[in-house]
Amino acid sequence: MTVIPQIASFASELTEIRRDLHAHPEIGFEEVRTSGIVADALRSYGIDEVHTGIGRTGVVGILRGTGGAGRTIGLRADMDALPMEELTNLPYRSTNPGRFHGCGHDGHTTMLLGAARYLAANRDFKGTAMFVFQPAEEGLGGARAMIADKLFERFACDEIYGLHNSPVLDLGQIAVFPGKAMAGASFFDIKITGRGSHGARPHDAKDPIVIATSLSQSLQSIVSRNVDPMLPAVLSITKINAGSAYNVVPESCELGGTFRFFDDAVGALLDRRMREICAGAAAMYDCEIAIDIRNVFSVLENHPAETEAMRQAAVEIVGEENVLTDPSPMMGSEDFADMLHAVPGSYCWVGHGGSLPVHNPGFVLDDEILPIGASLLARVVERRLSA
Known part of the structure; x- marks a missing residue:
């Protein structure tokens, strides 16, 4: 040296x-x-x-x-x-x-x-x-x-x-x-607004935690079922926040995370599919789902x-x-x-x-x-x- x-x-x-x-x-x-x-x-x-x-x-x-x-x-x-x-x-x-x-x-x-x-x-x-x-x-x-x-x-x-x-x-x-050495990345925040209720009466609620767990699984499938397996990509849910008491179904739940890509077209695909899946989940569960996606790093x-x-x-x-x-x-x-x-x-x-x-x-x-x-x-x- x-x-x-x-x-x-x-x-x-x-x-x-x-x-x-x-x-x-x-x-x-x-x-x-x-x-x-x-x-x-x-x-x-x-x-x-x-x-x-x-x-x-x-x-x-x-x-x-x-x-x-x-x-x-x-x-x-x-x-x-x-x-x-x-x-x-x-x-x-x-x-x-x-x-x-x-x-x-x-x-x-x-x-x-x-x-x-x-x-x-x-x-x-x-x-x-x-x-x-x-x-x-x-x-x-x-x-x-x-x-x-x-x-x-x-x-x-x-x-x-x-x-x-x-x-x-x-x-x-x-x-x-x-050549390409580090991935491009976006951060995202998702807010699910359902309807809160007593924990003993879940039928009165539109449980945002149930919706969040289902939505999380659906989002995680984007890479495995929508992205060409020869093109590297990662989507990770890194935050789930909801609830304040043992006997309260909360009114809302928030998720956050990131997705990474080496091809801008893959980044655009991940962005589009996330928005489509959130819109579909909102219709399926009769709730409101707001998604904010921010590109923060280029490839x-x-x-x-x-x-x-x-x-x-x-x-x-x-x-x-x-x-x-x-x-x-x-x-x-x-x-x-x-x-x-x-x-x-x-x-x-x-x-x-x-x-x-x-x-x-x-x-x-x-x-x-x-x-x-x-x-x-x-x-x-x-x-x-x-x-």
């Missing part, structure tokens, strides 16, 4: 930054403290321009190389935490109840700061490096907010790159491959040339034997996909030690990953903007 020596020299400072961010997590569009720390750090590194408030709480840094005008290479990291409790007992665990960096975005932010610090001190490249610190990745549309705020119109960008930590890979392994598709560029940079940092290029698409989703729809680029996974997956309350990010990720991002810029 050949981590950039200058980045390795300040790895302990990166760890301090990451642990401070970890102790003060902020969820989507609330990253006021985080974005302030990012902006101050960029200014202290000597980044030429620092712009705040992009997509509400996003930050953009612009660094011009000394080699003259040229192309612009973007690097992106997400900043938000998850709305969940942390159960790690780390000395730097979350001090904000119900907020936890359980996906490692504190690490992503720190890696990009490390790359920015190194490039600001070694700007002998031709063109511009652009550092994009994005809010609200966890299903709240932060990438779309930045794009709607004219991110790529205000700051022209030729290519853009991003990464994610992976406790599934070993420390020092990097996975990157072209993430890596561009071939840019993916090869990231692969080559990864080989320089961790060695050929540690770069995994066999396609292994994930049903998880990532809103960097929307940036890749606007600008060509690539997204990869960087391995680290750990036994628990992301989004687990006991998830711990291995700080040894920080100089690796920072070196990878910096090397991508150096290779793509070589003078």
